[in-house]
Structure formats: C-alpha cells, structure tokens
Amino acid sequence: MITEQVQVLTNRKIAEATYEMVLQAEMASKMKPGQFVNLKIDGFLLRRPISICQYDQFKHTFTIIYKVVGDGTKKLTTLQSGDSLDCMGPLGNHFPIEKETTAILVGGGVGVPPLYETAKQLIAANTQVTVVLGFADRAAAFYVEAFKQLGAIVYVATDNGTLGTHGRVTNVIANENLQAEYIYACGPEAMLRALETHFEKGYLSFEARMACGIGACMACVCKDRQDTDLYYRICKEGPVFPVGKVGF
C-alpha cells in the first residue's frame, strides 16, 4: 500500500449521478481485482473508499466508477483532466481468479465496478463468465455493453423494470436457472445474503462504513459465521470473503 498524488486523466458522467474517472498512478502496477483505493478529497477529513474498476499495469492507469451520494463524491465530479488527487492504495484483499471453470458475477449498483477487472481476468483464465447486473432503473445502468465486449453473457435487473428483468438480481438467477461452479458478488448485504442461498462456493465482497481503511481503527468489523468472538476488518482481511465465512 502506498500514498500517492495521482493525476486525473478523464472524469465523465456515464449514467444518472454516476461518473467514471481514469487516473494515472504508479500504484496501478500493484493492483489486483476487487481491491479499493481511499481518496482524500479537499475539505474532508475522512478519506472515501472507492473500488478499482480496472487497471493497466503497463500504462500505469486505473479506472474508478463512483455514484454521487453526498458532499465528498459531489466534489469528485468537479475534478478535471490534469488535477491531482491524494490516493492511498491498493487496499484490502482481492478476488481469487479461478481458472478453467464457470462463474457467475453479480453486482448491485456501486458493487458493479470491482467485477469488471475480475470478469476480464476470469475470461483470460478460460473461465466461462455470466454477469448479472442490478440497478435502480435504466438511467442508472452502466457498463452493460462493456461486460458484453469482454465476452461475458450479461443479464440486467432493474427495480422498476425499465431495463432487463423487473426486480432483483436473484429473480434473474431463479428465472433463468443460472448455475456455475463459483459466485463472485459485490453489493448490498441483503443481496449477498440472498445469493448465499443459491451458491455454495465463491467470493463475496462486503461494503462497510470506513474511517482509516488500513485496519487501524476497527470501524468496519464484521463477525465470523461460526465463531461470534472472531472479528474481521472489512478493509484489511476483506473486503472479499469466501461464501459462508461472514456472519450476517
């Protein structure tokens, strides 16, 4: 993990209240799929954790996708090409890449970005990838074509039915009878809990309110499923945990 002034290359709106930012950074050479960075935004004490969507280890660039939900992410939208940003990363563990098998990748809202690099690497490892993306509505949807271009089979669910299946990602999985050896998922806890009833093997990436992002403050702990005296820091031992490891 390093702290570095990274340079904004592009920062553009790609969906309702959703932006894609490409950054130039030495730390890109150390990134793995499913990790995150912690951004210091001018005027805010606490850093904001954002997942790494994709990276290029030769060009030293990486991409984040962020949704505007409060003042910090709103401020991020004002950054332009040439601006710099204080960035700590890459942080957390990562999605293991299972080779020559089948995988279903499920993302809900801002849980979609870390699955993009994961899909890319799974496909490169000869794993057959099906992606199920969940959004509030058509206006909030992003990267549907980008996942298809990687070679994944892509399904979409929206809460109001304006794109893809009307309902949840789990409706798609049940309706289409989707099956695979491994599940890879990132999104709200309720979604992760529901997925555990469909899949026995795989990896879930958890979100939590974070403060330090480096394992020092215990703001982000969750409990072990079996041993309720055992705690994990989502920023350090996570955010990715095997199916069945975390107690809800």
Ligand SMILES: Cc1cc2nc3c(=O)[nH]c(=O)nc-3n(C[C@H](O)[C@H](O)[C@H](O)COP(=O)(O)OP(=O)(O)OC[C@H]3O[C@@H](n4cnc5c(N)ncnc54)[C@H](O)[C@@H]3O)c2cc1C
């Ligand atoms: C590991 C991880 C990866 C994430 N990846 C993404 C991503 O790729 N794209 C994206 O849009 N969002 C992502 N989030 C959520 C993102 O961190 C929050 O939306 C963001 O911090 C909100 O900041 P704000 O100042 O706009 O909102 P405010 O609500 O004003 O933030 C106030 C405080 O609460 C914290 N906070 C608010 N919401 C969250 C949240 N959901 N998770 C953690 N801390 C929060 C902020 O860091 C800040 O300290 C991720 C969160 C985690 C933990």
Ligand code: FES
């Ligand atoms: S945010 Fe401080 S320990 Fe995880």
